[in-house]
Amino acid sequence: MKARIVVTLKPGVLDPQGKAIEAALKSLSIDDVSGVRQGKVFDLEIAGSDREQAEATLKAACEKLLANTVVENYTIEIA
Amino acid sequence: MKARIVVTLKPGVLDPQGKAIEAALKSLSIDDVSGVRQGKVFDLEIAGSDREQAEATLKAACEKLLANTVVENYTIEIA
Structure with missing residues (x-):
C-alpha cells in the first residue's frame, strides 16, 4: 500500500x-x-494489506523517528 | 485563504x-x-479572494523559491 505522512x-x-x-x-x-x-512529507510503501496493521506500523514510525512529538504533529494517509 | 504547497x-x-x-x-x-x-510541505495564508490570482502567485512562489523545478515537482492546494 502507498502511504503519505505529513x-x-x-x-x-x-x-x-x-x-x-x-x-x-x-x-x-x-x-x-x-x-x-514549513513541514515534512514522507511518501512510502507499506507491506501487507491490513490497513489497521499498516496504520499502527506508521504510527510507530512517526513516534519513534519521523516526528518530534514534543513540537510536531503528524498525519497518516493510507491510499 | 489558506493554502498548502507540497x-x-x-x-x-x-x-x-x-x-x-x-x-x-x-x-x-x-x-x-x-x-x-522525503519532501517539503508549506502551509501559508494568501491575501485576497481571487482563487486564480492566488494560484498564479503561489505558482510564482514555487517556481522562484520553494521548489527546485529541475528535480522537484510541486502541488498547490487552496482551501
Missing part, C-alpha cells in the same frame, strides 16, 4: 524557517503570502 | 535522505516500510 509544527511553535521563507518571498516581490510554516 | 522529488531522482530513513526504521525493527521519499 509532519508539521504544532500551532504556537515558532517557525524561523517559515519566517525566512516569507522574507525571501517578499524580496522576490511576492507580497500577499503570510504565515508560512 | 514539494516532492521527481520520480527517478535519487533520495539519499529517504534511503537513510528507511535504514533507520529497519534498525528500529520497523521492517515493512520501503520506498521512503
Whole structure:
C-alpha cells in the first residue's frame, strides 16, 4: 500500500524557517503570502494489506523517528 | 485563504535522505516500510479572494523559491 505522512509544527511553535521563507518571498516581490510554516512529507510503501496493521506500523514510525512529538504533529494517509 | 504547497522529488531522482530513513526504521525493527521519499510541505495564508490570482502567485512562489523545478515537482492546494 502507498502511504503519505505529513509532519508539521504544532500551532504556537515558532517557525524561523517559515519566517525566512516569507522574507525571501517578499524580496522576490511576492507580497500577499503570510504565515508560512514549513513541514515534512514522507511518501512510502507499506507491506501487507491490513490497513489497521499498516496504520499502527506508521504510527510507530512517526513516534519513534519521523516526528518530534514534543513540537510536531503528524498525519497518516493510507491510499 | 489558506493554502498548502507540497514539494516532492521527481520520480527517478535519487533520495539519499529517504534511503537513510528507511535504514533507520529497519534498525528500529520497523521492517515493512520501503520506498521512503522525503519532501517539503508549506502551509501559508494568501491575501485576497481571487482563487486564480492566488494560484498564479503561489505558482510564482514555487517556481522562484520553494521548489527546485529541475528535480522537484510541486502541488498547490487552496482551501
